[in-house]
Amino acid sequence: MKRRNLWKTVRVPLLAAAMAAGILSGCGKDPAPAPDGKEAEGEKVFYYGDTTFNAENDESDVNPHNGYSGWACIRYGIGETLFKYSDAMEAEPWLATEYTNVDETTWEITLRDGVTFTSGRALDAQAVRECLDHLTEVHERAAGDLKIQEITADGQKLTIRTEVPVPALINYLAEPYGCIIDMEAGITDDGNVTGTGPYRATVVETDKGLTLVKNENYWGGMPHLDRIYVQTISDGDTMTMAMQSGELDGAYGLPYASLPLFESAPYTISSCETSRSFFGAMNYETEALQDANVRRAIAGAIDKEGFTRVLMNGNGSPAVGPFPASFAYGDDTVTAQLFDPEASRALLAEAGWTDTDGDGYVDRNGQKLTLRWLTYPSRQELPLLAESAQATMKEIGIDLQVNCTANHLDFIDSGDWDIYASAFVTAPTGDPEFFFTTHCLDASSKNRGNYHSDELEALEEQMNRTFDAEERAELATRMTQVLLNDNSFVFASHLRMSIVSGEGVTGLVAHPCDYYEITADLDKN
Amino acid sequence: MREKQKMTVGKQRAAGDYIKIKMILFGTLAAGVILTAVFAPYLVPYDPYEQDLGNALLPPGGAHLLGTDRYGRDMLSRVIMGSRTTVFAALLLVAVITVIGSAAGILCGYHGGKLDAFLMRVSDIFLAFPGMVFAIAVASVMSGGILNAVIALACISWPKYARIARSQVLSIRNMPYMAAAKLSGSGTFKMICRHVVPNIAGPVIVTAVLDIGTMMMEIAGLSFLGLGAAPPTAEWGSMMSNGRSMLQTSPWVILAPGTAIFLTVVIFNLVGDTVRDLLDPRQKGR
Incomplete structure (x- = not known):
């Protein structure tokens, strides 16, 4: 009897103590997880957090011949391309040492000596040929860009013949899909490949992450880290929070609002302007938007400066056209409608849109000017841009209805939109032609709003045949100005990308093209 | 013996007074919240939708008592305006589920038979799903919007009221006064309106008032997940969600709507408790 009473007395505090212990143990800093459970003494291990390594971004593994997975292959130091982009986004030799443009359709590329794949095979022209043959066979986008007719291999000399002149071939070869992998070693079922980079992947888990170990035979010197865990x-x-608690040594894709938390020691932030641009495309099927004055009024009602400075916390620059000012054909060379609500109101009035019923919105023939702004949430800036545009458009009397949905592509297909705001890397290859061929021409796959300009088509004809970089830049400038004069697109902002490094981390540097993250220079002390 | 009885009566009276005082106090607070919601457009110091990027993320104090959000909108105005969405949506939701649920329950209890069996199996099916998960599924199928969130929550919440109403009807169906009413020639409609509804109203009302707070939380929850109010609508749940990433740098953005939800839910729960004490003496002290 007495014993039972004692039990009765102590069981409640005991239970409480056990629960408290359970809760508290959850708060403690767990030793960072080692997915495969092996971590030898004295090993240098690095934990890297990334937002994009997942199927949603078409980056489900590290196989460069699969969708956008080449981005993972090159970002995490697994694969390398024949040419890489300099800080000025010009292609320079990497696995290749030089190239000559024999004639309009023939390119001779000399490969670097002494490079081996992590499988042990030496890199020669034959290996590159096998890789590129497979790439153009299975990868539609790459095949469409490169237009390769035939490749011949002779020792370290690679000769590429294209079906038609491809002036930007070298730039395209530096695209992440151009990572050279050993096709003899093949592609595993989980999408792992054998590259030439400073690290090789041992575990590839879609949507979860990667385990990388160092490539002891790396041609560019011994990598500093033994093991890297990339976590999605x-x-x-x-x-x-993972970065603050020390679970991660480096992070890519942190929200802007969090960046001020990492501005002081022990953290460092590496930032860089990129050609990722946020822009809206006008739907030419919408009657109201067929009026040039209405489009111009809309272009003048987007507060680019405020959006960039305040809503993006200054992590970007207000855009004029698709390319940032650092490019030879960038924002400094073109002009666009400036933010001026007053002028926009006047333009709307000129087009016959005035507020006759005093409800704050303009109308014409009894119809209120209501536009549907379609965008999607996976890029954190887009919902902010939408809400900002909604407020500034209201000022000029346009009722903007925001539809921010992950199903944006369904709405594109059904045509239920008037302005489509998206984020896109406008010059992923450092060459301007890509943006126009993708978004603005009659034949473009992403010309969502059915925009057409005779002048632009003619300029593209010229661009297609021009090899000289300066002439191409000049043409790009003229083409951009056509877009801006038509106001078929409104460019809001270019993104500044930031990578945060934790204590003792060196060599994690943001690059304008957003491709190179983990390199042989990465170290942690 | 007599002495003792007297004391108990005295105690009961004191307790009754106490409940009345509580009712007045909490009732006033709840009325205050509802009046704030009704007159929100006249109470706000600034336009809650007016953006002013030059004054973004100002800390509380000065011209903006609760600070401003990332668009430079006044937080106090947004919280006051947000009470409209949240409180009205919760009241509407509770009203809808009370009426629909009770009607279904009364029908089942009064009629019995196949209709009863059918409706109760349907309600079983709804009760078998985990509530919030089902609400999220329904809300995402119907895509966002506060009205859709209300419909989604109504879909999952009515069976509770049907069950309560039905069990109450069953317990009074065979009472002598029911038989008497029937003998005196009352039709079904009259029976339900005059004799059933007034006699089962107590427990249903208690449940409804207690549910206001819960429903408020669930609406705010759906909005937090982006399935309720769509931007730029001022709604407490979506305001918290939008401020989430600024919790460490500009905490007022999330604290203001958070505190508003907390206080309002507490007030309505206290009102609910007191209403229960008033209407349902058997439950007292439980």
Whole structure:
């Protein structure tokens, strides 16, 4: 009897203590997880958080011949391309040492000596040929860009013949899909490949992450880290906390609002302007938008400066056209409608849109000017741009209805939109032609709003046949100005990308093209 | 013996007074919240939708008592305006589920038979799903919007009321006064309106008032997940969600709507408790 009473007395505090212990143990800093459970003494291990390594971004593994997975291959130091982009986004030799443009359709490329794949095979022209043959066979986008007719291999000399002149061939070869992998070693079922980079992947888990170990035979010197765990953390706030708690040594894709937390020691931030641009495309099927004055009024009602400075916390620059000012054909060379609500109101009035019923919105023939702004949430800036545009458009009397949905492509297909705001890397190859051929021409796959300009088509004809870089830049400038004069697209902002490094981390540097993250220089002390 | 009885009566009276005082106090607070919601457009110091990027993320104090959000909108105005969405949506939701649920329950209890069996199996099916998960599924199928969130929550919440109403109807169906009413020639409609509804109203009302707070939380929850109010609508849940990434740098953005949700839910729960004490003496002290 007495014993039972004692039990009765102590069981409640005991239970409480056990629960408290359970809760508290969850708060403690767990030793960072080692997915495969092996971590030898004295090993240098690095934990890297990234938002994009997942199927949603078409980056489900590290096989460069699969969708956009080449981005993972090159970002995490697994694969390398024949040419790489300099800080000025010009292609320079990497696995290749030089090239000559024999004639309009023939390119001779000399490969670097002494490079081996992690499989042990030496890199020669034959290996590159096998890789590129497979690439053009299975990868539609690459085949369309490169237009390769035939490749011949002779020792370290690679000769590429294209079906038609491809002036930007070298730039295209520096695209992540151009990572050279050993096709003899093949592609595993989980999408792993054998590259020439400073690290090789041992575990590839879609949507979860990667385990990388160093390539002891790397041609560019011994990498500093023994093991790297890349972890996919899609939620920016979760990643912020992981970075603060020390679970991560480096992070890519943190929300802007979190960046001020990492401005002081022991953290460092590496930032860089990129050609990722946020822009809206006008739907030419919408009657109201067929009026040039209405388009111009809209272009003048987007507060680019405020959006960039305040909503993006200054992590970007207000855009004029698709390319940032650092490019030879960038923002400094073109002009666009400036933010001026007053002028926009006047333009709308000129087009016959005035507020006759005093409800704050303009109308014509009894119809209120209501536009549907379509965008999607996976790029954190886009919903902010939408809400900002909604407020500034209201000022000029346009009722903007925001539809921010992950199903944006369904709405594109059904045509239920008037302005489509998206984020896109406008010059992923450092060459301007790509943007126009993708978004603005009659034949473009992403010309969502059915925009057509005779002048632009004619200029593209010329661009297609021009090899000289300066002439191409000149043409790009003229083409951009055509777009801006038509106001068929409104460019809001160029993104500045930031990578945060934790204590003792060196060599994690942001690059304008957004491709090179983990390199042989990365170290942690 | 008599002495003792007297004391108990005295105690009961004191307790009754106490409940009345509580009712007045919490009722006033709840009325305050509802009046704030009704007159929100006249109470706000600034336009809650007016953006002013030059004054973004100002800390509380000065011209903006609760600070401003990332678009430079006044937080106090947004919180006051947000009470409209959240409180009205919760009240509407509770009203809808009370009426629909009780009607279904009364029908089942009064009629019995196949209709009863059918409706109760349907309600079983709804009760078998985990509530919030089902609401999220329904809300995402119907895509966002506060009205859709209300419909989604109504879909999952009505069976509770049907069950309560039905069990109450069953317990009074065979009472002598029911038989008497029937003998005196009352039709079904009259029976339900005059004799059933007034006699089962107590427990249903108690449940409804207690549910206001819960529903408020669930609406705010759906909005937080982006399935309720769509931007730029001022709604507490979506305001918290939008401020999430600024919790460490500009905490007022999330604290203001958070505190508003907390206080309002507490007030409505206290009102619910007190209403229960008033209407349902058997439950007292449980």
